[in-house]
Amino acid sequence: MTEPFMFEKPLGMRDTLPVLYETKREATNSMQQMMERWGYYPIETPALEYYDTVGDSSAILDQQLFKLLDQQGHTLVLRPDMTAPIARVASSSLKDQPLPLRLSYCANLFRAQQHEGGRPAEFEQLGVELVGDPTASADAEVIALMAESLKAAGLTDFKLAIGHIGYVNALLADIVGKEERAAQLRRYLYEKNFVGFKQHVKTLPVSSVDRDRLLRLLKLRGGIETLDEARTIVNNGRAAEALDNLQALYDALEAYDLTDYITFDLNLVMHMDYYTGVVFEGYGSTLGFPLSSGGRYDELLEKFDRPAQATGFGIRVDRLVEALGATKAKPEETLILFSSERRKEALTEAAKLRGRGEVVVLQDVAGAADLDGLTAAYQHVLSYIGQTQGEGARDE
Numbered sequence: 001m002t003e004p005f006m007f008e009k010p011l012g013m014r015d016t017l018p019v020l021y022e023t024k025r026e027a028t029n030s031m032q033q034m035m036e037r038w039g040y041y042p043i044e045t046p047a048l049e050y051y052d053t054v055g056d057s058s059a060i061l062d063q064q065l066f067k068l069l070d071q072q073g074h075t076l077v078l079r080p081d082m083t084a085p086i087a088r089v090a091s092s093s094l095k096d097q098p099l100p101l102r103l104s105y106c107a108n109l110f111r112a113q114q115h116e117g118g119r120p121a122e123f124e125q126l127g128v129e130l131v132g133d134p135t136a137s138a139d140a141e142v143i144a145l146m147a148e149s150l151k152a153a154g155l156t157d158f159k160l161a162i163g164h165i166g167y168v169n170a171l172l173a174d175i176v177g178k179e180e181r182a183a184q185l186r187r188y189l190y191e192k193n194f195v196g197f198k199q200h201v202k203t204l205p206v207s208s209v210d211r212d213r214l215l216r217l218l219k220l221r222g223g224i225e226t227l228d229e230a231r232t233i234v235n236n237g238r239a240a241e242a243l244d245n246l247q248a249l250y251d252a253l254e255a256y257d258l259t260d261y262i263t264f265d266l267n268l269v270m271h272m273d274y275y276t277g278v279v280f281e282g283y284g285s286t287l288g289f290p291l292s293s294g295g296r297y298d299e300l301l302e303k304f305d306r307p308a309q310a311t312g313f314g315i316r317v318d319r320l321v322e323a324l325g326a327t328k329a330k331p332e333e334t335l336i337l338f339s340s341e342r343r344k345e346a347l348t349e350a351a352k353l354r355g356r357g358e359v360v361v362l363q364d365v366a367g368a369a370d371l372d373g374l375t376a377a378y379q380h381v382l383s384y385i386g387q388t389q390g391e392g393a394r395d396e
């Protein structure tokens, strides 16, 4: 009997068919190679982690976690990101390795979706973590590596938006004080719901000057001059520190010749709330949503008892492939049809062509119901059928 859900997949789950798979693999390989050249070696961690440790530290909305129970009754989560698992590894198996540590990963991540349509609940992410270096040079290095990785995958037309969560927090604390109010405003920013932000600001019991300061935050976007503008809105110690930090980052990025790619966006708030400093996103020219993002998280590792400042990024492979557009052309393929009497000859020919790097599909004619349909799909067809000895001719 046919089950009603036989062909359906759980919400947000996708299949990757061969053509797209090839494109993804090629992009992934080039980026991983780049990361290794910069001294970031790949690690793997399990797809399942404990909810109370890594799940909690991942700092993603609880309703986005896939949860399940193990045989002992512990709650597990399918990892929603790699930063928290890497913090766990850096603090346990790698705890004797000297800092800074440079690690990379390519992993499937899981984030439950509430609604039908669009967003995948499982996706591949490629990224790096630089653990134990508090300098702006470290932030510049990961941003530069992110840019180089995107270029290596074939994306030349992209932009980087850079912000600083310390600045946003300093401004919000200065004006609205209470953490719940600040959290509500940060939420609008993270959703990029600027209309909601403006409406909410109107309802706040603050002076018109302060309301205006909050609204000016939405306009803090542009080149290096944005930092001066930002200083006129809030200039307490924390804000000044954040802006000095961004200036130092800009100077370092200048050395990497990256300033043409960057825009400051001081209302940038990310989906993960472990970020403590510089945050950034990478955009392609055609997609409206970021294909990579990252930032500094100086307080995450102390949750795993190895306090260390850290920074890193993740690239969404699915979105990158979408931004790259064209999928990779299939290589030329040869079909060798054979009957069992001439199997040996067919295998020898196939081995010869495969040895030259060609793609060869071997097919026993007795196993193909629709020969015309099958041969039509190949550029070259060779036949080793029947009793006759001799070379199968390649119809080129």
Ligand SMILES: N[C@@H](Cc1c[nH]c[nH+]1)C(=O)O
Pocket (backbone or CB within 6 Å): 080, 081, 082, 083, 127, 128, 129, 272, 293, 294, 295, 296, 311, 312, 313, 314
């Ligand atoms: N883990 C973050 C990306 C990141 C890596 N390192 C720092 N941030 C994410 O999934 O969005």
